[in-house]
Amino acid sequence: MLEIGIVGGSGYGAIELIRLLKQHKEVNIKYVFSHSKSGEDIKETFPHLQDNINVPFSSLDVDKVDCDLIFFATPSNVSKHFIPKLIERGIKVIDLSGDFRLKDPALYEKYYGEKPAEQSILDKANYSLAEWSDINNDSTKIIANPGCFPTATLLSLHPLLKNNLINKESIIIDAKTGISGAGRSLSQNVHYGEANENFSAYKLGTHKHTPEIEQYLSKLSGSDIKVMFTPHLVPMTRGILATIYVDLNEQISEEALHKMYIKTYQNKPFVRIRKIGEFPKTKEVLGSNFCDIGIYVDEERNKAVIVTVIDNLVKGASGQAIQNMNILYGFNEDEGLNLLPVYP
Known part of the structure; x- marks a missing residue:
């Protein structure tokens, strides 16, 4: 049985980890860390749990913690202070924050406004979009779990770039997110x-998330890629819908492109390609680890539109983190995640 800890225990990411990991046959939640609530019973913060988990909140002491894996479901500028010592002690880490996603420390400082982690530690982190992951239990110590917007965007664009089908200077990403993407802390706009x-x-x-998207796409294509990315906040609790516009660099029919997406994702259990003419809605993946993709090709103008939906707290955060854990340890990829969406 894999012994795990969760840091950031009072946030939305952590509570989703708890919900999903309670369905997992191969793990035991040993610790739930929250500095601000240390010593409190979890059900005081989350009454819906009641007696489902009997681990109290505690403070993380990197010298005393004893488990196999720790999830960091924290804001940025937290995990980088703890992770070096944890991996030194042989504890693997899956980081849901942005501290280890960007390989260029100057970009982290520019976009996050904080001092980056040491380059030697950044170099040890594996950015792992689960469907295209290269992590393994022998060499992987830190998994940088992708952000929510990048997850939806990169799963949409991966087949197009991998097959060199688009003008790399024409990528426009128009994305909408629910309010839970801002986390549980109060701010005026939410x-x-x-x-x-x-x-x-x-x-x-x-x-x-802009440099994160560009970093992955540039590595995939072997050339420097810049995107136009505009995020929007919509008055719903959870979900992301990304509409992505690209110029095709060769004539391809909607049917042919659709078949290519189906072939690309035929062995990826959490990516569902919709029928031609059918486009997904956020509620159709609510509470699940699915990413649903709809495809449209304007053959006259030689453009493609990709519409993608995910649940930002599951596939965009905690669900993908567990999927990465499953891949890392050789568990069934859908273990703990084989849940239908909640509808309506």
């Missing part, structure tokens, strides 16, 4: 009176 019946674009040109 107050009910600010967010309800409202719809807003934010962080144009400065969103921290």
Whole structure:
């Protein structure tokens, strides 16, 4: 049985980890760490758990913790202070924050506004989009779990770039997210009176997921890629819908492109390609680890539109983290994640 800990225990990412890991046959939740709530019973913060988990909140002491794997479900600028000592002690880490996603420390400082982790530690981190992961239990010590917007975007664009089908200078990403993507801490833009019946674009040109998307796409294509990425906040609790526009660099029919996506993802259990003419909605993946993709080709203009939905807290965070854990340890990839979406 794999013994695990979760850091950031009072946040949305952690509570999703707990919900999903309680369905997992191969793990035991040994610790739930929360510095601000240390010593409290979890059900005081999350009454819906009641007696489902009997681990109290505690503070993380890297010199005393004893487990196999720790998930960091924290804001950025936290995990990098603990992870070096943990991996030195042989404890593997899956980091849901952004501290280890960017290989260029200057980009981290620019977009996150904080001092980056040491380059020697950054070099040990594996950025792992689960469907295209190269992690393994022998050499992987740190898994940098992708962000929510990048997950939806990269799963959409991977087949196009891998097959060299698009103009690399034409990528436009128009993405919408629910309010839970901002985390559980209070801020003015997610107050009910600010967010309800409202719809807003934010962080144009400065969103921290932009360099993450560009880093992956550039590595995949072998050339420097820049994207136009515009995130929007919509008045719903959870979910992401990304509409991605690209110029095709050769004539290809909608049917042919659709078949290519089906072939690309035929052995990937959490990516579902919709029928031609059918486009996914956020509620159709709610509470699940699925990524649903719909494809449209404007054959007259030689452009493609890819519409993708995920649950930002599951496939965009905790679900993918568990999927990465399953791959790392050789468990069934869908262990703990084989849940139908909640509908309606």
